[in-house]
Each structure stands twice: as C-alpha cells, then as structure tokens.
Amino acid sequence: MYNNEMKLEFISKSSNEAFARIAVAAFASQLDPTIEELADIKTAVSEAVTNSIIHGYEKKQGVVKISSWLKENEIIIEISDKGKGIENVDMAKEPLYTTKPNLERSGMGFTIMESFMDKMEVESVVGLGTKVTMSKIIKPKEDKDEEEFKMLMTNS
Amino acid sequence: MESKFYEEDKLLVLKITSEIDDHSVQEIRRRADYEMERYMPRKVIFDFDGVTFMDSAGIGLVIGRYKFANMIGAKLGLSNLTGSVRRIFDMSGILKLVPTVELN
Numbered sequence: 001m002y003n004n005e006m007k008l009e010f011i012s013k014s015s016n017e018a019f020a021r022i023a024v025a026a027f028a029s030q031l032d033p034t035i036e037e038l039a040d041i042k043t044a045v046s047e048a049v050t051n052s053i054i055h056g057y058e059k060k061q062g063v064v065k066i067s068s069w070l071k072e073n074e075i076i077i078e079i080s081d082k083g084k085g086i087e088n089v090d091m092a093k094e095p096l097y098t099t100k101p102n103l104e105r106s107g108m109g110f111t112i113m114e115s116f117m118d119k120m121e122v123e124s125v126v127g128l129g130t131k132v133t134m135s136k137i138i139k140p141k142e143d144k145d146e147e148e149f150k151m152l153m154t155n156s
Numbered sequence: 157m158e159s160k161f162y163e164e165d166k167l168l169v170l171k172i173t174s175e176i177d178d179h180s181v182q183e184i185r186r187r188a189d190y191e192m193e194r195y196m197p198r199k200v201i202f203d204f205d206g207v208t209f210m211d212s213a214g215i216g217l218v219i220g221r222y223k224f225a226n227m228i229g230a231k232l233g234l235s236n237l238t239g240s241v242r243r244i245f246d247m248s249g250i251l252k253l254v255p256t257v258e259l260n
C-alpha cells in the first residue's frame with residue numbers, strides 16, 4: 001500500500017522544531033518536490049510540532065511522535081503528542097485564535113497547515129493528547145516540465 | 157541578526173540572518189527590542205533577505221515589534237519579503253498595518 005514509511009520521536013524541546021521539519025523534508029525529497037512544495041511541508045510540520053511543544057506539553061517535558069508515509073506521489077504526515085489536548089478544535093482552527101497571545105503567538109498555525117497542505121485533520125482528546133494528520137500531493141516531474149514549457153511558450 | 161543605525165534619518169535596520177520559528181524567535185525578539193531601546197529610532201525596518209525559513213512565529217514577531225515601535229513613537233516597515241515568507245505575511249493580514257518598504 002505504501003512505498004515508504006518512517007517514524008520519529010523526540011522530546012518536546014523547541015530546539016527540536018528545526019530538526020523535525022528538516023527530517024520530514026529530507027524524507028519528502030524522495031518524491032522530487034519543488035523548492036516551494038518542500039517549503040510548504042517544512043512550514044506545516046513546524047506549526048504542528050510547535051503546537052505540541054507549547055500548547056500540548058506547555059512547560060512539561062513529553063514526547064512528540066511523527067510518522068510519515070509516501071504513497072505514489074503523495075506524502076502523509078502524522079504528528080502526535082500525549083499532551084493536554086484541545087478543548088474546542090473548531091475554535092482552535094479559527095484564524096487568529098490563540099490561547100497564548102502573551103507569548104506573541106499569532107493564532108495562524110492551523111490556517112497555515114490547512115492552506116500549505118492539501119488535507120489536514122485534527123483529532124484531540126482533553127487530557128490524552130492531539131494528533132494532526134496532513135497530506136500533500138507532490139506533482140510528478142512530467143507535469144512540472146509541461147507547466148514550465150507552457151510558461152516558456154507564453155513568455156516568448 | 158545584524159543591526160545598523162542611520163543617525164541622520166533616525167533609521168534602524170534590523171537584518172534577520174537566521175530561520176524564524178518559535179525557538180529562534182526568542183533571541184531575535186530580545187535583540188530587536190534591545191536595539192530599539194538603545195537607539196530610539198523614528199523608523200525601524202526589518203530586512204528578511206537572509207531568512208531561509210519562517211513559520212507563524214514570524215507573524216507574532218512582527219505584531220509584537222509593531223506594538224513596541226508604537227510605544228517608542230517609531231514607524232515599522234518590512235523589506236525583502238519573498239516566497240513563503242511573503243505568503244505567510246499575506247495570509248495574516250499584518251501588511252495592512254505594517255507596510256513593505258524598499259531598502260536602498
């Protein structure tokens with residue numbers, strides 16, 4: 001069913017945010033994404049991992065887990081924590097909604113994940129944790145070449 | 157982060173030279189506030205030319221510095237927004253408050 005799979009676990013330290021997004025980007029690079037597609041994935045992963053660290057675990061230490069699968073030209077990424085969970089997921093997904101404005105959080109995390117990935121789902125149970133599942137189709141190389149060709153033709 | 161103050165224009169340019177996420181933003185924020193308090197500029201420009209990655213922590217950074225600049229009577233501007241940095245700022249609506257400016 002899947003062409004490839006990877007799992008990653010790390011403790012909830014903010015210095016691991018860069019590690020997590022770079023590791024997932026390296027895994028995603030097997031699908032030959034463009035720089036823009038890779039930047040989208042890195043940003044979405046960074047948002048989800050940051051949420052687990054600052055909201056899920058707050059100041060406590062816990063473990064953040066990432067599982068990722070490659071399926072033909074699609075990447076699926078699951079990021080989960082065993083933190084405090086989200087009381088109202090719909091509210092949390094609203095743009096600019098944040099429970100931590102004092103930390104200069106913008107409340108744009110879920111909005112960015114939704115718009116940078118093709119699909120995004122949040123499952124959360126208060127007291128048990130949160131799981132974010134996201135996926136993105138990476139356009140095959142031939143399609144990209146064709147787009148580039150069309151651009152060249154219209155520009156000349 | 158690199159900072160440069162132009163005395164005659166009372167202009168402070170803060171060039172961010174790292175990735176911007178929830179971790180790195182803490183040091184950027186601390187340095188920016190320190191430089192703004194030290195020079196008391198009339199204009200502050202954040203230069204994003206050296207930013208290779210930014211997530212929503214960048215939005216929080218700009219909103220916070222916008223408030224701080226207002227407090228000390230300075231105007232804030234953003235420069236060299238490209239790629240996904242630009243997209244994230246566009247999405248946030250912050251560019252209605254903080255203009256993008258050209259750096260010479």
